[in-house]
Amino acid sequence: MNDNHTNIHYRSGIVSIVGKTNVGKSTFLNTILEEKVSIVSDRVQTTRNIIRAIYTSEKGQLVFMDTPGIHKANGDLGKNMNKMARSSIEGVDIILLVLDASEPPEQIDEGWFRRLSKSNIPCFFVLNKIDKKINYEINYKKLWDEINCEKSGILEPYWINISALRNIGIKQIIEKLISDVPIGPKLFPDDVLTDYPRKLNIADVLREKLFNRLHQELPHAIAVWIDNIQDFDEKCLVNAIIYVERHSQKGIVIGEKGQVIKPSKKEAENELYEMYGILYSLKITIKVEKNWRKNFWMLKKLGYN
């Protein structure tokens, strides 16, 4: 479909997925794409908001942004919460708050309710894990009503029950999202979409390994970009570029005698092997690019820095 610019019915938008860790955000995305594009992990993620998945159909395109989990033990919850919420909410078309229906609401869920009750962006409240025996839907709705009442209740969220793991309610949610995002052309053209999820995933895995070793030394200064992937029968060769902002940061990423980059690369390759069942060989180049953020056309386009 290359005529979407002339298709007056085509819809497209950015959907931000928020919610605490372990509610099933990654599982949800994986189910949508039926491919492992987002790391399903119990670990707290260190990455910034990132495009996790792009869903394209005849009717519309949805660009999903995932956010790092907010960890309970993380210092000042309120402060973190606000920072996180702000960055994941700004400039998106729909916010999808994922809740674990099999567990009663916690302080973090309440925090999201409070934050979202003040925003005027359309929200979906997604009660996940309904395949489990217990469902605390009533508790969530009651809590929401209490909070929303205090705030004069401008926002009318769309509630939906799903099981990301068992693929229940996923089709409905997609249809509803597509009908709710604005009329507009594809944000990502078809040729860019080829292999995009796999590239994002590989970048994400490598980024995660680097961050684990850097102990958050350079959390915002690094970007990982996958330039190309060559597929062979036995293995895949991947050209990865790590962008840093200053020369001194290049040394930090490499580490003394390569003690950061080498094991990170190895770990990433191992994880990719587990994910895809084929060997991935990463060829990593580190580039110093003062304004790399501006060079990522997609981030620019989406207004993320």
Ligand code: GDP
């Ligand atoms: P995230 O931290 O929000 O991204 O959560 P994950 O997607 O990593 O999921 C956390 C855990 O919940 C994993 O063990 C998933 O298998 C599990 N999970 C996710 N969705 C469902 C669901 O619909 N039903 C059940 N029973 N488990 C789920």
Ligand code: MG
């Ligand atoms: Mg996740």
